Amino acid sequence: MEPTARFLDLADPTFDVTSPTVLQAREESFWARTSYGHAVLRHAEVTALLKDRRFRQGNARWPAQNGIHSGMFSDWWHKVLLSLEGEEHLRLRRLLNPAFKQQVIAAMVPGFAELAHELVDGFSERGRVEFISEFAEPYSSRVLCRLIGLPEEEWAQVARWADDLGKCFGVRIKEDLPRIEAALEGLYGYCDEVVRDRTAHPRDDLVSDLVRHQQDGRLSAEELSVALVFLVFAGMETTRNQLGLALQTLFAHPGQWELLAQRPDLGRNAVEEVMRVNPTVTWITREALEDVDLGEGLVLRPGDIVQVLSHSAGTDPRAQPDPSFDIAVEHPMHMGFGGGMHHCLGHWVARMDMAVALPILAARMPDARADGAGEWLPVSGNTGAIRYPIAFTPTPRVARPTAEPVPQ
Template identity: 70%
Template sequence: MTTASADGIAYLDLADPAFDVTSDVVHRARQANWYARTPYGWAILRYDEGTAILKDRRFQQGNARWPAQNGIDDGPFAQWWGETLLSLEGTDHMRLRRLLGPAFRSRAIERMRPQFQALANELIDAFAARGRVEFISEFAEPYAARILCLLLGLPDDEWSRVAHWADDLGKSFGIRIRRDLPRIEAALAGLTGYVEQVISDRQAHPRDDLVTTLLLAHEDDDALTRRELSVSLVFLAFAGMETTRNQLGLALQTLLARPDQWALLAEHPELGGRAVEEVMRVNPTVTWVTREAVEDVDLDGLHIPKGGIVQVLSHAAGTDPRAFGPDAGIDLAVEHRPLHSGFGGGVHHCLGHFVARTDMSVALPLLARRMPGAEPDGPGEWLPVSGNTGAVRFPIRFRAAVAS
């Protein structure tokens, strides 16, 4: 539902599963004003204001209050959520971020590019000659989950089990979180138990993987505690798998709607990195980025009291014609675009963004080259276009290609 108050400020019902944050309703609200009201605080609709808020030290990450906003005040999920990097602030946040950093340096991730390429080609080989694919189950999910296993040093044949837990735990970012809480907490217990076994194994038998790096990267008086490592690895497992899988599906949705862009990417694989940035700008899986005011804030006529919540709507900001011109759609030929908010911003900028950028920039050009003439094969099945969104099923047909 969308209404307007006497002052002309729109109300956007983000809590309604049928509400689409990429709709014309949101675009009209953006044209009328830079913010709107929602059940979750104010929605920031324009690029300049949204970018400024993400960098403004008068705001902190607002996700810590997400469980409570949905009536979840205690229990294992609420406790775990409050301990994740996403929820911590100040010195606790900076310390944990510094200790986790060595595992996510760009050089370390870039060295894995050939392995990402080999995995993508292996998955495409299984359906290239068929000319049809159910993209999520046959590519996006196994690709994201197996890369996660590669990073963590887990057996490759464990990917489906890890993916199942990660998928259920990923429902914590959805607007139906309260309904899904039993599945979320069961997945949290399963994934935590599995991660604990991995940590114990790496303590006894170090390997060249992310878990061992985090165990050995710091002196004993400045190390991650066992609980911090466990919480962080569980969060990485579900966030890294779910967001990459979802973003790949949304990337194909976006690119297939522009056959010229799909063909351009196939011809110029060096545009893979730019394709990632463009699809995350216009069709992000993270549809809003949350911030909480730590003091009273006045911005261009809007008073946000201490504790007030704002949601920077990623698509609305990323397609704002004031920043991107009247035709703000995807265009791989444009060399420089303002930064999107798909990875957040400020001190809470996504720690794993190098992983996501690298694995998707590898996959998209290979898919474009080996799936010529690709187009949706029916409507598919999609999550609500709010919270964290993406495809559940996305069938695609294309001209059968020769396996490379």
């Protein structure tokens, strides 16, 4: 019989994975029981588990865990990079990797800065903004369009589909399934049109590269469609959510917003700090491949699911003398981009575009603070703001800036 352990109801939309309940569970033991298998809560055990070859990515089981066993979404989910393992996963990852290397993204930094200033110009003089629709969504979507090679003027439609498909990472996935599948159908059709265009008119972009891989037999037509749809929604939705969470976090810690405005060189560390204490990806899933005894009574059998709780691990006082939020301090590695073979493919994009955007926002939105409660996703699964109204001291529009420094 499994020993008594605290139960965390991750499937409950009202449950908060950053709550005192979770932190108290972390003090009692490094693990807990949950609605979706077991959870690991402490930094050392989490770090070890993400590198442990006795586990594989557990996301393939996610639809079934929520009662979804067939249909368009279930079929697609089992073919995306996130759900694949072994040689198949490595082959697809090798084909996608070149577009996401650090030096490729670094070359885009001046464009990130120009885009951020352009968007802030749209609301800086009025001193109020609905941050998600007026900045986070267009910024993340337009960056994604540039990276992949989609027409940037079509960002709004792409963002709507990506937003609806992003609900598949939430704990309300079953009730959101009709919207998820409608978005999936829309994105499939859109991406297939883009592929046809690049087949006839190749360019210097990721879509054209993938079309060439398909033409030379390294990628099937289905794999190409599945990969493009996944890249579009994952690349936009997570960055948009993380930007809103970044402002929420910086506002909650006096002096940090002002420090970031004065020290734009801290943009990169600000991103890491925010993802350590307030990540959009609140858990990472692993599945046991064999019998595993993790200690303290946690014995897993093949097929058992373990959730790594990102916030709990990132704020574990055992891993750092002072786990409090401070953008001027480097803390141990966070879990916001996963780990092991499934470490986030687009982590350099997210790191750099947010590291550019956050100091610009801090400098051009002085005294910024939440202007009402806003509307938020559950703090479980993938979380973030749906609406986030912000007020600040108005500032003038600016002339196009000189090149911003590349975040180090």
